[in-house]
Amino acid sequence: MNTPICAFDAKIGILCPKCDAKLKGGSISKIDVDASMKLVKLAEKHSEIDEIDLLRAFEVDGDYVLVLKTGDPLSLRANSSLGKLVESEFDRKVWMIEGDGTDRRVLEDLFFPLKLLTVNIVWLPDGSKLTRVIISGKRTDNSHVDLGQSKRIMKDVRGMDLIVEFEKKE
Numbered sequence: 001m002n003t004p005i006c007a008f009d010a011k012i013g014i015l016c017p018k019c020d021a022k023l024k025g026g027s028i029s030k031i032d033v034d035a036s037m038k039l040v041k042l043a044e045k046h047s048e049i050d051e052i053d054l055l056r057a058f059e060v061d062g063d064y065v066l067v068l069k070t071g072d073p074l075s076l077r078a079n080s081s082l083g084k085l086v087e088s089e090f091d092r093k094v095w096m097i098e099g100d101g102t103d104r105r106v107l108e109d110l111f112f113p114l115k116l117l118t119v120n121i122v123w124l125p126d127g128s129k130l131t132r133v134i135i136s137g138k139r140t141d142n143s144h145v146d147l148g149q150s151k152r153i154m155k156d157v158r159g160m161d162l163i164v165e166f167e168k169k170e
């Protein structure tokens with residue numbers, strides 16, 4: 001497992017001078033450090049978690065967002081008990097997205113298990129842009145996806161403004 005801090009630091013729970021300097025300099029955050037330590041702790045007991053690489057971690061409105069290496073969110077989702085394990089270790093909702101995926105890929109991670117029909121860019125008259133996401137089907141109460149929170153995550157993590165619509169109106 002790779003994390004924003006050294007594997008050894010994550011294991012013992014103390015930052016070496018190099019990682020401490022990164023934290024003080026702002027190239028990594030307290031959330032990165034906290035998430036690294038929690039994931040490494042889980043990886044000691046669960047070898048599947050040792051396979052993933054954490055690139056960054058964010059806190060958005062009380063939830064954690066783990067930005068993982070390409071393919072990792074998919075492999076974690078394939079084993080739903082691992083996802084639950086991560087959430088119980090973090091003691092809050094944990095979103096997992098790809099760090100270097102395309103925008104569409106990251107949106108698919110965020111809205112999973114909903115399916116995206118289209119993703120396109122809408123230019124506003126003032127020159128700013130919005131990303132318009134149309135989700136297949138219609139909105140149901142059991143979609144388990146907090147759309148407002150998905151928008152905040154895209155804004156905080158990727159700097160992207162979203163409009164989310166459903167394919168079918170009620």
Ligand SMILES: [Zn+2]
Binds near residue numbers: 005006009018019
């Ligand atoms: Zn270190």
